Amino acid sequence: MSERKVLQGNIIVAKAAISAGCNFFAGYPITPSSEVAQYLSKEFPQMGRDFIQMEDEISALGACIGASLSGKKVLTATSGPGFSLMQEHLGFAVMAEIPLVIVNVMRGGPSTGIPTKPSQADMMQTRWGTHGDHPIIVLYPAFSDEIFSETIRAFNLSEKFWNPVILLLDEVIAKAHEDIEIPEKKDINIYKEKVNVIKDLNIYDRNIGENPPRVDFFKGYPIHIDGLEHDSHGWPTSDPVIADKMQNLRMQKIYHYQDEIIKFNEYHMEDAEIMVFAFGVSARAALNAVKEARDEGIKVGLFQPLTIWPFPKKALQERFKKIKKILTVEMNMGQIKYEIERVSPDDVKKKTLLRANGIPFTPKEIVNSIREFTK
Amino acid sequence: MNKYEKYIRYQTFPTPWCPGCGDGIVLKSIAMAFSDLDIDPNDIIVVAGIGCSGRMPTFFNTNTLHTTHGRALTFATGVKLSRPDKLVVVISGDGDALAIGGNHLIHAARRNIGIKMILINNGVYGMTGGQVSPLTPQKFVTETTPYGNIEPKFHPAELLIAARATFVARETVNRTIQLKEVIKKSFQHKGFSVVEAISNCHINLGRKNNMKNPVKMAKWIAERTVTKAQFEKMTPAERDHKYPVGILQENTDRYEYSELYHKHIVTAAKESAKKNKKK
Ligand SMILES: Cc1ncc(C[n+]2csc(CCOP(=O)(O)OP(=O)(O)O)c2C)c(N)n1
Ligand code: SF4
Ligand SMILES: [Mg+2]
Numbered sequence: 001m002s003e004r005k006v007l008q009g010n011i012i013v014a015k016a017a018i019s020a021g022c023n024f025f026a027g028y029p030i031t032p033s034s035e036v037a038q039y040l041s042k043e044f045p046q047m048g049r050d051f052i053q054m055e056d057e058i059s060a061l062g063a064c065i066g067a068s069l070s071g072k073k074v075l076t077a078t079s080g081p082g083f084s085l086m087q088e089h090l091g092f093a094v095m096a097e098i099p100l101v102i103v104n105v106m107r108g109g110p111s112t113g114i115p116t117k118p119s120q121a122d123m124m125q126t127r128w129g130t131h132g133d134h135p136i137i138v139l140y141p142a143f144s145d146e147i148f149s150e151t152i153r154a155f156n157l158s159e160k161f162w163n164p165v166i167l168l169l170d171e172v173i174a175k176a177h178e179d180i181e182i183p184e185k186k187d188i189n190i191y192k193e194k195v196n197v198i199k200d201l202n203i204y205d206r207n208i209g210e211n212p213p214r215v216d217f218f219k220g221y222p223i224h225i226d227g228l229e230h231d232s233h234g235w236p237t238s239d240p241v242i243a244d245k246m247q248n249l250r251m252q253k254i255y256h257y258q259d260e261i262i263k264f265n266e267y268h269m270e271d272a273e274i275m276v277f278a279f280g281v282s283a284r285a286a287l288n289a290v291k292e293a294r295d296e297g298i299k300v301g302l303f304q305p306l307t308i309w310p311f312p313k314k315a316l317q318e319r320f321k322k323i324k325k326i327l328t329v330e331m332n333m334g335q336i337k338y339e340i341e342r343v344s345p346d347d348v349k350k351k352t353l354l355r356a357n358g359i360p361f362t363p364k365e366i367v368n369s370i371r372e373f374t375k
Numbered sequence: 376m377n378k379y380e381k382y383i384r385y386q387t388f389p390t391p392w393c394p395g396c397g398d399g400i401v402l403k404s405i406a407m408a409f410s411d412l413d414i415d416p417n418d419i420i421v422v423a424g425i426g427c428s429g430r431m432p433t434f435f436n437t438n439t440l441h442t443t444h445g446r447a448l449t450f451a452t453g454v455k456l457s458r459p460d461k462l463v464v465v466i467s468g469d470g471d472a473l474a475i476g477g478n479h480l481i482h483a484a485r486r487n488i489g490i491k492m493i494l495i496n497n498g499v500y501g502m503t504g505g506q507v508s509p510l511t512p513q514k515f516v517t518e519t520t521p522y523g524n525i526e527p528k529f530h531p532a533e534l535l536i537a538a539r540a541t542f543v544a545r546e547t548v549n550r551t552i553q554l555k556e557v558i559k560k561s562f563q564h565k566g567f568s569v570v571e572a573i574s575n576c577h578i579n580l581g582r583k584n585n586m587k588n589p590v591k592m593a594k595w596i597a598e599r600t601v602t603k604a605q606f607e608k609m610t611p612a613e614r615d616h617k618y619p620v621g622i623l624q625e626n627t628d629r630y631e632y633s634e635l636y637h638k639h640i641v642t643a644a645k646e647s648a649k650k651n652k653k654k
Contacts, residue, residue: 045641052456055478062446069440070453088443217438218420224433227441227442
């Protein structure tokens, strides 16, 4: 039986992680994400799973990587300042192709910023925060049931593609208690590796576009894992031909499968002449705004991306064939708007509604913006 | 083939080390310790950070993990907690362990997590070309202390003991048999252990300080090596220039962290869950 409950957003993440089979958490307390750690510190030991509070976020992600390589399904949760500290090991996880899930409950920044107020200003940091070219998957739920399903999906994608996955949450959504229907176990789809496929030391040996196999320590093969550029054995190299191949292997494993990774919701888009592009808490206000504007006879729809990176370029370009106006709503000084500019043709009119002071948009503000856009 | 060579990954040779570097001696000592204890290579993982010393895992035919500068202990903590049954060895340089990674070292010692650390102290940042490290002796010339080092070095054992480490030892690359034996002892210790191996970087430290070949550096190290008993009789001023060797701290009373977690916390949590269900 599915279960109806009133739960805090952070607790929904923790419950979904348990359902996904997550069995290792390492973290460092930070508002507004601490409830994820607190809940798991109580639940995990009861299930014989591992929980550890580390000395900082760098070590938290380091411990997660060590555990992931030892066969665990791992999670950490943090917010702005902690997420900044995690960039070093996020890069390691991309380089060495380690599955793990990082929850970043965004708060006002930069620096210590406004710890208790929402913000959507880490959008570009999630894409380019760590140094070097790297592929990344970033998911961003807006509604309580999506928090559950996207957490499950984050684990599935990380396991399938051997890449870290970042789950973004808004401070208000993470902290609010909301109604949710927790699905039944049989209705939760968990990605299962077919078999443990290590058959020799050539652990990174595959063709461009192919999924990497699962590699764990202690499976009878003396494997090597390295943050240095490496050959198919994982052994360090600076050979330009091999480096070129490895860079492409890592990038393409995500871009080759982007249709499978990219997910979004559309509301009232059938005959829309204006598209509102909004995510997280801004999408919730935008949905109400779209309904109100529709009542006034304005043909407007909402495009709510659940996958932020890779960016839903193809889907948007399809919509731009008919829709010639896009309103981007984001709680920052303008980040995703540049991505919209990059993917949209010149004949599409672009408007933005931006704010970075910790106060979420109201539907009324968005309706006003939509009205202006009709002129 | 010698017995210990089963633990060496010859496919990844040559090593990047300069001829005569102490890192090779440490590599062999660790492999011989594995061999003497006859541990299955599949039950061993060697983890390291970044540095000349950090390159060492590549050359062990066991599970190996080359991580980030100063943070090998954090990865190793995740491994040990996940697989308490495995021998988790961390190799670290003096800069790696005591500058950038100092905080992780304190907390690994405090937790008493069963990681076996080998701290290779060559008193300098070898890999990056010879800059000052927290363990460079005072007055030494390095790439970033061209007028002589004004910062005092410190004795890692004192820091570790203050952080409640349960096994701390020190040896030098001159004393290969003792080095191997103390590494073996540390592998048999249940909690966190650190074996500091005083080593030579004649290329990036020796050269600038009138010790440009490994023999000169070996002599310099030998002149500074004293037993723990000799050391204890010295005045603080005399101590500053000496390296006491042997086991400096051994305490078997405390539980190892992952054992404590799995025995104590997991049991307590399960009992509490049962009680709550009855209510
Ligand atoms: C975050 C970061 N900062 C700086 C470096 C550059 N770096 C590489 S090794 C090293 C110091 C190595 O010294 P030590 O730990 O004593 O090892 P050794 O080479 O002497 O064995 C530094 C500063 C790095 N790799 N990563
Ligand atoms: S630079 Fe120094 S520490 Fe590095 S390999 Fe050469 S001698 Fe050894
Ligand atoms: Mg050094």
